[in-house]
Amino acid sequence: MTPLKDKHLLVLQHVVVVLLFLIQSCGGQHQMIGPTQPVVAMIGDDIILPCHLEPAVDAVDLTVDWSRTDLKPRSVYVRREGVELLTEQNPLYTGRTSLSVNKLQCGDVSLKLSTVQLSDAGTYKCLVPKFNAETVVTLVVGSVSSPVIELTNVKNEMMLECKSNGWYPEPQMLWVYSEGKPVSVEPTNNVRGSDGLYSLSSKVTVEKGQSYSFACKVQQKNISQIKEANIHVSGDLFMVQSNTAVHIIINLAVCLITVGTVVILIWKCEQKKSKNKIHDTDENELHQTEMEKKLQKVCEETKRLEDQLQNNEEDLKHVQQTIGKLMEQKTSLKNQKENLIALLKEDNKQLTEIGIKIKKETPLLQKEKKVNKREDKKTDLENRIKVHEELLNMTEKLMEKTEKIIIQMTERKGKLEKDKEQIMKHLKEEQRNEKDLEESVRKTSEKESSSDNFVSDSNNRPHQEFDLGECVRVVEEGVEKDTLEPLIA
The missing domain is CATH 2.60.40.10 (Immunoglobulins)
Known part of the structure; x- marks a missing residue:
């Protein structure tokens, strides 16, 4: 071999070594x-x-x-x-x-x-x-749950008790004023149930005759969860009712004020009607906004159910494929078992025949080569029977194990099919809700558009027919809302 060929062969060997090293290195980078x-x-x-x-x-x-x-x-x-x-x-x-x-x-x-x-x-x-x-x-x-505040009358005090059940990990409960100031309360009662979840309760006492706004907060920082309940305790809750004479005086004063207020409020009739219509428009807008929010939530829930249905179908398909493979494996093991049993019968039959022939041979013939071959064949058959028995035992164990897995996978398939039915049922309900909400939003938009046209027409018509009955109704509403409540309070 020439020196040039030796040199090329050496370079080729180096390239192969480098490539193998790179392949091994890349394989270990996962x-x-x-x-x-x-x-x-x-x-x-x-x-x-x-x-x-x-x-x-x-x-x-x-x-x-x-x-x-x-x-x-x-x-x-x-x-x-x-x-x-x-x-x-x-x-x-x-x-x-x-x-x-x-x-x-x-x-x-x-x-x-x-x-x-x-x-x-x-x-x-x-x-x-x-x-x-x-x-x-x-x-x-x-696990979280919303707290609930209960109010109890105790002599000259009011007892507020905040309760919340079903939390994990163990949370904290605290009371605060609406301004955010902490409140002095009794120690929190924290109990863990047999299900491993925590139940909490705490009490705060309020003096009668004063007004307070409280918030009861339950928080768990590890899972970033906080729930709260709010309550306003007014001094009016503790007022003692007046006697009959006081009621008569109040009613007489109300009647006198009502007569004077009617005269003052009649000229506001048209303005009041316009305001009521604008208020209805604002309510329609608020209702439409709420409906749109509900529609968005329904759309999100529909999307979540569709994704869940897709995952369920993937899992169901995989389980069905696995059951198919296991059934093929079971059939193969069954055939193998039958073959092994047949081989064992044939081996035992041959072993019996050779044993009979060896017993019939005379001592003189036993020294011959033919008899020695029969002894060797007998030993081979005994060893083969032992191997076949071990294989048969292993095959039976594998069949038993495969049968158990098939049962488990079949149960899982049934559960997935049941879950799929539930998901499809919920998905149809959400799709129906989505359609109803879309129709409600459309009708609300049309109603709002009609209200806007009405208000616009009212502002562009300075001379309108005066409806005395409607004015009286508006005046009565104004008296009841604007006059009676402040007077009684």
């Missing part, structure tokens, strides 16, 4: 990306524990392992070669965990956890063994 902050969920929610490979790679046929080290067994969800291994899963998570096949194709191995429970709180580890890539996700579970 890492698992998880959330930097804890995931917060309320009891009963369906949530996603984020976790994905970087750079992205198709993980449909890879092993994905979700676990919690504080549990036994530790497995929360295990998937190997496209099949969920439910037999290794902790019973706490049965039927509540899944991965999206579509997302797995993009390297997203995020875990969907349905109907969150208080026991789900903890630290989860997400692992893909092929790349030795892992990360941890912390789940914080909470």
Whole structure:
């Protein structure tokens, strides 16, 4: 070989070594990306524990392992070669965990956890063994409820009691004035129930004859939740009713004031009517705004249900595929079992025949080579029978395990189909509500437009027919609202 060829061969070897090194280096660069902050969920929610490979790679046929080290067994969800291994899963998570096949194709191995429970709180580890890539996700579970204020009369005082049930983690309760000043109250009574949730109550005493505005606040900083209830305690609540003579004097004064007020308010009749119409217009605008907000909420709920339905259909499709694979595996194991049984029968038959032939042979013939071959064949048959028996035993165990998984997956399929029916039912209701709200918003807009035209026409007509009956009604409303309430107060 010439020196030039040697030189080229040496360069080629260096290039191959560099390429192999780069391939190995690139193969080890995959890492698992998880959330930097804890995931917060309320009891009963369906949530996603984020976790994905970087750079992205198709993980449909890879092993994905979700676990919690504080549990036994530790497995929360295990998937190997496209099949969920439910037999290794902790019973706490049965039927509540899944991965999206579509997302797995993009390297997203995020875990969907349905109907969150208080026991789900903890630290989860997400692992893909092929790349030795892992990360941890912390789940914080909470529960909240709105407080309620109850008022009780006690001699010359009023007792306000604030109650709130169903909190987790343990929250804080405090009273404040409407201006935000703290209030001196009795110690908060905090009790944890058998369900693990906290119930709180606190009391504050108010002197009679004075007016107060209070707010009772319950807050939990770990889950960023705060609920409050407000109450206004007026001094009028403690007033003693007047005697009959006082009522007569008040009624007489009201009558006299009413007569004088009628004369003054008649000339305001047209102006009052116009104001009432403008007020109706403002109410229509407010009603329309509320309807639009409700419509927006309904649209958001419809979108959420559509996404939930899509995820449900993906999970159902995956479960059906898994059941199909398991049924194929079950059929294959059944055929293998039948073949092994047939082989064992044939082996035992041959073993019996050889044993009979060996017994019939004379001692002289036993020294011959033919007899020695029969002994060797007998030993081989015995060993083969032992191997076939072990394979048969393993096959039966695999069949039993496969049957259990098929039952579990079938139950999960039934639950998913039932959930799908519920989601579709709710989705139809929300779509019907959305249509009704859209119609209400349209009618309100038309009514508002008509009211605007009326007000505009009223302002452009300086000389209108005077309606005495309508004026009297307006005057009576004005007297009742503007005169009687301040007088009685």
